[in-house]
Amino acid sequence: METNLNLLGLKQWHAAERPREKMLIHGKETLTNAELLAILLGSGSKNHSVIDLAKEILASNDQNLLELGKMNLQELQKFKGIGQVKAISIVAALELGKRRHQSNSLDRPKITNSKDAYKLLLYNLEDLRTESFRILLLNRSNRVLKTVLISQGGISGTIVDPKIVFKSAIDHEASSIILSHNHPSGNLKPSPEDIKLTRKMKASGDMLSISILDHLIISERGYFSFADESMM
Helix, strand or coil: CCCCHHHCCHHHCCHHHCHHHHHHHHCHHHCCHHHHHHHHHCCCCCCCCHHHHHHHHHHCCCCCHHHHCCCCHHHHCCCCCCCHHHHHHHHHHHHHHHHHCCCCCCCCCECCCHHHHHHHHHHHHCCCCCCEEEEEEECCCCEEEEEEEEEECCCCCCCCCHHHHHHHHHHCCCCEEEEEEECCCCCCCCCHHHHHHHHHHHHHHHHHCCEEEEEEEEECCEEEECCCCCCC
């Protein structure tokens, strides 16, 4: 009689078929997303193996890890076999992966164009369901001193206080700033409010001798750069 591995617990699988053992024998690159997620989960439910549970979670997000990263603890716990501890493990692992992209070098990253800034900000903004406004603080060499969260809002907007923006810049002795916020809708076209805010921030920066180099609007579809479009 043929054994269905999917109906067995991980301990009953042949060593080469278990995600942890597979990683040890063949390396992490050989594991599927479901197998990597299964390692985080550790166990499944009464009627489903941990691999089945991992596949179910991924299937609910169309196999898209970006969409998985948008899920909160409550949404993850709706899956049978996912309690608070497992949900926290998934969210924590995805957050670590996001932060890894921001710390891949001990040197301060240098911003030479809008794409450099976009790549740095993407992992903070791409998977949010609400608008978030962040700034990059740069030194005289255009190297990043710090990424600062200024405000978190709703689906259609967030309030930005210029005083908070420039206080952050002064506190970190920044020479210039790159503004950024996300559009959860995916629409990259700047709103009249976005344009008004950018002009206001640039005028304020000029008075303080702190340059506003760019304002990026970021979504899953890419980004819009005010500087690239000669709108600064």
